[in-house]
Amino acid sequence: MTFVDALGREHAPVEPGAARIVSLVPSITELLCDLGLASSLLGRTGFCIHPAEVVRDIPKVGGTKDVNVDKIRRLAPTHLVVNVDENEKPVVDMLASFIPHVIVTHPLAPRDNLALFHLLGGIFGANEQAEALCDAFEREYALLKATPKGPAQVMLYCIWQDPWMTVSRDTYIARMMEEIGWECWSPAGVAGLEAGSRYPVFNWSDAVVRSIDGVLLSTEPYRFTEAHVDALEKQVGKPVRLLDGEMMSWYGSRAVAGLRYLRTLLISGD
Incomplete structure (x- = not known):
């Protein structure tokens, strides 16, 4: 049996404990740890901060974009886990020249996490842990779906x-x-704005302000705070x-808490 990643590449399962993994994706690093695979993780990025008590003992290999290729080469991993959005293709291609197995992820919706759990759990012999995560996800998803939504x-x-x-x-x-209806x-x-980018740049024109009901400021990757909230409300x-x-953008095991977070937003009216 093989498992297929986001690029359609097949990956054979590995004997438990035989994989030597480098993860360049913060949410995937957390997922691998929650699957019980922390002992197989040889390297992570500096942005891989969860679970803190586990990842502190895993060597850093740079960032998600500025990777230390030589350090990864010395670690001699058998598997590299990357993401389409978070990692640069030229860097991944370079790493693929000496890492035998590159697993590409690209979840685009909450329910894509179920396939992600099965993919990594299946490849690395953590099927029971993957099933447990799927069950937890389904429970939270059912609770979210049962929670009344406000107006669109x-x-x-x-x-x-x-x-x-x-x-x-x-x-x-x-x-x-x-x-949750947003x-x-x-x-x-x-006018004047390009719609082709997945992460568009925009300006606060009257046309933009007229076209929205509200603004959401994320605490990452930019560290927006309540001070930004107050200033922007006065402006727009x-x-x-x-x-x-993290709750809005981290897939993997964090998605279970993410669904719970969405439900609290509905319940609180925030």
């Missing part, structure tokens, strides 16, 4: 400023928003909310 709203989700950046509708974050704002149709005259960026 168009929300502009901000991930950066200087320049201001948002997310397209074809992203995991946008699909998380959809689960339509992700798109620059399509707004629309409701602005601060959201936990």
